[in-house]
Amino acid sequence: MKESRGSRRQRNAPTISDVARHAGVSPMTVSRVINAESNVRAETRRRVQEAIATLHYAPSAAARTLAGGEEFRLGVLHTNSSLFYFSEFLVGCLDQGSRQNCTMVIEKCEEGTELAAIEHLLRGRVDGVLLPPPLGDSATALEALRARDVPVVAVSTGRAPEWALSVSIDDRKAAYEMTRHLGALGHRRIGFITGAANQTASAERLAGYRDALADMALAADEELVAEGWFTYRSGLDAAEQLLELAEAPSAVFAANDDMAAATVAIAHRRGLDVPGDLTVVGFDDSALATTIWPELTTIRQPVSAMARTAVDLLAREIRARKTSDAGLDHPHLLADYQLVRRQSDAAPRRRPNAAPRRVQAGAV
Amino acid sequence: MKESRGSRRQRNAPTISDVARHAGVSPMTVSRVINAESNVRAETRRRVQEAIATLHYAPSAAARTLAGGEEFRLGVLHTNSSLFYFSEFLVGCLDQGSRQNCTMVIEKCEEGTELAAIEHLLRGRVDGVLLPPPLGDSATALEALRARDVPVVAVSTGRAPEWALSVSIDDRKAAYEMTRHLGALGHRRIGFITGAANQTASAERLAGYRDALADMALAADEELVAEGWFTYRSGLDAAEQLLELAEAPSAVFAANDDMAAATVAIAHRRGLDVPGDLTVVGFDDSALATTIWPELTTIRQPVSAMARTAVDLLAREIRARKTSDAGLDHPHLLADYQLVRRQSDAAPRRRPNAAPRRVQAGAV
């Protein structure tokens, strides 16, 4: 029943050698793949990653520390970000952190207490700091961190400071695509609900919407743009405002899913069918997008993958600084987004003129 | 600036060999002293301890785990649980896991693929398995795990199998309290939307609702109970059904927040104000509860704390089995829940008779 006699093997976990054997390479190569070192052939890397996946391999933190001795502490500063976003973000951080032997130190701050929170984090000796929204746009936080010369990654900001690291999607391009999608469906009056003014991603998304309108030669009335600040509450008011317009839009593009969900609620309150009478699309693909009905067509932002990348980037930067190498090659990373089509969009009921495009079977 | 040539030594900390040399014994003897083993002569022990003190020696945790080897792998099997629940659950698992040197292996299954998923997990050599809802109630999964003699913790089930470990809240008592709360507000006709029939927590919550109705001597018409299965979609239908009743309820208690949110949506669609015209309360306190408007009064289930406890429990069990100690003392833990009052409940518009109770300032 027990182990064979001599074996010291206590745990059942697969080791780096198991993976190596499985992939037909040396342990050293596996080590390189785990640590995301660049000098491994793509094909080899793929084989190793496959072996890792099928074996459910996870490196032993103990062995890594003992052997390499590299062990970072990364701070995550956050403040009332959407719970949807933040939990996905955290899962990514924790996951990558355990892979790279980074301990994550979570610190929450309120509006105005950023400085104290940063102070606390630094006293706890973190080697770098992650800034999920909206902190990546906070001048206060950014300044303070820069003054202390601490490596920083801003995640999901529209425009990251030059000196910091960042991981984002191309918000402008994504919003552009979504708006074009709406146009292709046959919509001529497309409303937009903006995000919070203090986040650079908001401006990017708005710009993308405007670019598309211009390219499609559609009306860009100012009244078609309603101000929101990313919360469900603000979406309620903004949607109300848009639907009360003399010439109401046939489609509303909200800068995030919370506000899109609010728009659906307002439409329902007014007896409008979505998407029959009104098309509503969001942005982020948060859990909310697939919880409500109809499920939201939206832009998928791969939050946890971005978080993983952010941790990786930060660890590299810290390492680079230690060896006083030059800085990183690509400090500003762009992650892939995706337009995911679900049940909340359709061609407008009465298409003005325009040739009929792909008309979708009405949902609900 | 760099290390001296040959040395791999990164830290400056004294090692067990330094102590041994200093005390004039072998490292093995030092190890014995550190671990308080009995078979060391008093005089030898004294010398070692002195060396430890003067060198400020502290054993390396990493080396000990590596050599001694307590490091578990815990599997998390999940299947379309609410994203809200699952991400909070995962955060708790990961956090506690890193504290206790447990690696979490996540495996997703679909309806019908439980067995294959378990097979895969075991091939991945996990030492124990966590079962978040609805898997803690899956006979298939439970049987398979039991047959393989793998330690299991079921989380958030209404009734865990005797042989397994479990962490839950008292669903029945919580539902009872919520229903009493509604009664205290002055509601006389209280509707209930059930959870999925295949989850034991659903029956518990329903039972709690009925207990309270009985204790308050309120009508327990069968028509007041509508069937849901925890999804927003099902909540939409159930709420519709309840509000179409000839004698509609003045309050609806949904067995989770998703369905409560759906009920709010239906109420709005019918021009009803919440909580002015209809009180709606939920269960779980998921992120959704504070996203929509009005924010939901609900039962807070401390999911991530429960996950932490579950990991801890499982680790103890695995350890106990290894040393073939007796099983754990308290294999079935009850976590504390909390009724959190927000904006979705109020006294009914026209209280039938009943003395007026604490009337709340109407929200929105």
Place this chain on the structure above:
DNA sequence: CTGAAAGCGCTTACAG
């Protein structure tokens, strides 16, 4: 781009 060797600091399993 890939691998063989040595070693991180400790403990288990044996042998005296």
Place this chain on the structure above:
DNA sequence: CTGAAAGCGCTTACAG
């Protein structure tokens, strides 16, 4: 009661 040997799972430093 004490010690010499081997090995935990990984990484660094070299070598090709």
